[in-house]
Amino acid sequence: MHARSLTLIVPVLLLSLLVGCAPAAPAPAVEPTQPIEQPPAAEPDPTTAPQPEAPEANLTAGCVDTYAEGVDYFPEKTALEYASGFTVEYFGNYKVVTVTRPWSGSAQTFQYVLVQCGTPAPDDFEDALTVEVPASSFVSMSTTYLPMLEDLGRLDALVAVDNGIYVYNPAVRERLAAGEIAEVGRDADVNVEAVLDLDPSLIMASSLGFDTDAHPVLLAAGLPVVVNGDYVEPTALGRAEWVKFIALFYNEEARAAEVFGEIAGQYNEAAALAAGVEQRPTVFANTPFDDVWYMPGGDSYTAHMFADAGADYLWADDTSAPTLFLDFETVFDTAKDAEIWLNPFAYDLEGLATTDERFREFAAFQSGQVYAYNARETELGGNDFFESGAARPHIVLMDLIKIFHPDLLPDHELFYYRQLQ
């Protein structure tokens, strides 16, 4: 890049990279108005037709034939334990879902009215986006939704992703190669015409609250886009619990509860094991980009996972920012004798040393205790840790416990992580 134009571009790009470090300016309020076509209200004739009975389970397929007022069409409801970024309220034949924290520091919230197919939409919610449930076709603007869709058994609903190169899921990759799943581009560069052509019943996207987000562009085109804020959850289980969010759109509350219950149970079991350890190994993370070492802050998602897995993270006390911008020298001074090095940007020890020969001075390097989460990666760069890691925190935790205290989990084999050779 030309040096002069750099100094204009550099601050702008730096800003856009500081995700979560500074509260994002709230996006101008885009209030979607999306009334769906109301199905003709079926008027039950009390004299000739029998009253429809209340369903015993949520309708995961098909629509209601005859609507009856006062019937609870959602006997299986969602209860949240860890996630704090969304709420759901149930009313007879519709659910009101509010995403209270779509991105870090957001002043804006998003409200969605999920109406049971075959029943009339409520009158009061003109400002909210209305979606008929169970939804059919799904456009995913983030790979993190794919494992959750799979867990709910609704991966068949997927018709498009934003960018095929990031996908790890083999089934999805196969369908991508066969042309059954489309690619619509990411962020504000999303190909709106392609999405319109697909006529999806639901698009799900994560946003940063910046101009580069996809959802304003899609909303402006009148498309049913739902903003998902799972990545903002500060805890691992909080993030994983968003499987219940996706389940709401497919009436799969029961299945979601089952899936998440299992995950939470295993996570807490593993965490309890690690909580009882006496010795905690010293740990540091990442690799520097030139002279700047981006170290997770003490209050970050990563730091909490390290603590839960029974490690002594060397920057656990620095909670000044989600990511700390340290210089190499500082990290060296603190972490030179640390026992374990996690998440370097490398595939093998020699490669690491080629990047900077000073890495050889670290005790963790010398003892080979360096672990990266690139065990599951495609040649195109799709990494399963980024795709399913958030949905399966119990496996991530077990991987970390296996690294920090191998004797606690003798039967577990590293899944996302691998030791650098």
Next chain:
Amino acid sequence: MSEMHETALHERPNTPGPPRMNLRPLALALMLAVLVALFAITLSIGSVTIPLRDIGLILAGGEPARATWSQIVLLFRLPKAITALLAGASLAVAGLEMQTLFRNPLADPFVLGVSSGASLGVALVVLTAGSTLSGAVLVSGLSLLADLGVVAAASLGAALVMALVMLAARRVKTMTLLILGLMFGYATNAAVSILLHFSISERIQAYIAWTFGSFGSTTWQELRVFAPVLLLALLVAQVMVKPLNALLLGESYARSMGLNVARARFWLLASTAILSGVVTAFCGPIGFIGVAVPHMARAVFRTSDHRVLIPAVTLLGSITALLADFVAGVPGSQIVLPLNAITALIGAPVVVWVILNRKGIKETFA
């Protein structure tokens, strides 16, 4: 032409005050002292403050009060300070050469497009290593560059552009070369944009971090190549003092004075390309030092005589680079700022001053 006449041509007329000639060596000596002091300060003060006495001990091979201090100084601060010293001097001298050759006060070491070539090399390595682009058969062959380190790729890119420039220099006039260099720059920037467009966030972040510039990523091993090459090129610049003075009067006039303009151009271009190319390859593209320092030197010494300017710019370039690095390290805290931002904060006011002070420009470059 007599030396006196030559000197007179480069002096600013009607400047008040004592005869400048005698003060110059003193000023240069003062600059040297400032440089040494600054060097010592950067060794001592960083995120951790190490007393000067221990610095001396460490440099002499002894044991300081804390064991890690030795490693911090020898592995991090000393190579960084040496890199800054050499890079600052190189960029400033290269900038001076370009400003004189093109007789353009805003020329910088990168007008030849050399650093853009280096950027393209780095982009090809960082953004494509280990992966092919989405559905792009045409770039699959480029992943062979993945095995090269960043420095090697940057050097290759810089060298390629340099070769193109040298080839063109034989055929075209100097002014045309300036435009060619800019066009090479735009073309490579376009290629980098395409690569960035297809890349995943981590790789983009790695590339952007490189563009911030840094003196701290050059290790002793790399200095073994970095230092000798730059010192050699700086020596060439030193020898070019007379041709530079002649060129300032205009190429036809210089030719009439007996200068082999084509040969002078060759050596100037070669030394600039090496100075800027090598610095960019190891430290990333570092802006403003090359364009601002020559003007600072001209202002302080009130002359365009390269016999004074070359050493002045060398010292001042080193001082500026060390200062920028010191500020970027935000002494006393653990955080660090991008180097290019700090050099811009120092350099931009100087460039503004240049543009506003057109009287001085006319005299120097007309």
